[in-house]
Amino acid sequence: EVQLVESGGGLVKPGGSLRLSCAASGFTFSNYIMEWVRQTPGKGLEWVSSIGGSSTSIYYADSLKGRFTISRDNAKNSLYLQMNSLRAEDMAMYYCARRASTGRMDVWGQGTTVTVSS
Amino acid sequence: QSALTQPASVSGSAGQSITISCTGTNSDVGGYNYVSWYQQHPGKAPKLMVYDVSNRPSGVSNRFSGSKSGNTASLTISGLQAEDEADYYCSSYRTSNSYVFGTGTKVTVL
Numbered sequence: 001e002v003q004l005v006e007s008g009g010g011l012v013k014p015g016g017s018l019r020l021s022c023a024a025s026g027f028t029f030s031n032y033i034m035e036w037v038r039q040t041p042g043k044g045l046e047w048v049s050s051i052g053g054s055s056t057s058i059y060y061a062d063s064l065k066g067r068f069t070i071s072r073d074n075a076k077n078s079l080y081l082q083m084n085s086l087r088a089e090d091m092a093m094y095y096c097a098r099r100a101s102t103g104r105m106d107v108w109g110q111g112t113t114v115t116v117s118s
Numbered sequence: 119q120s121a122l123t124q125p126a127s128v129s130g131s132a133g134q135s136i137t138i139s140c141t142g143t144n145s146d147v148g149g150y151n152y153v154s155w156y157q158q159h160p161g162k163a164p165k166l167m168v169y170d171v172s173n174r175p176s177g178v179s180n181r182f183s184g185s186k187s188g189n190t191a192s193l194t195i196s197g198l199q200a201e202d203e204a205d206y207y208c209s210s211y212r213t214s215n216s217y218v219f220g221t222g223t224k225v226t227v228l
Contacts, residue, residue, distance in 0.1 A: 035217075044222040045164065046219060061216060062216075102150075103153065103169045104154055104170065104175075105154070105156075105164075109163060
């Protein structure tokens, strides 16, 4: 079964850091571009970042201004998101997703919740 | 980065057809045939329903269909069923290797 399972979310103080993980199974992980998408309460979905199969192509949403870093370890079938200088507006459910083609995120994890509060 | 514009809510009676619009710009919806639609039930992850404007993934009902004209894409749900009640989001590739989602539409089955 194709599956993505996120972890690492939790409560963090403003200015703090958190590292999210996404464990993939059921498919050849290195063959796929992987994405992070977040959903803030009542504000809908927002694309965060994507990384190519070999990590040579990495892109971020302009709004992140260099605070987030996406990475992957194909040997461990894992995707990561390092989040620094966290703000209240980063509070959201974070999903990892597989990109099957340019216009298609076809598999999503169940999400992990990030809460930023003092 | 502005989100794509969707109506906040659309409703219809069971068996009817509804259409959800998704309006962007020449830099996203109008410039590429990479529009996708996602269904999200409360507390669940988004599910891909349509991709590349009008293609359906395996297993998605043919009651869901997509189209595009200019800077506006549309998702039509025909033969509306109770299980279709959910939030729907469009998404598009945007210039410079980024992606943008729509504001989301809550579909209510009357």
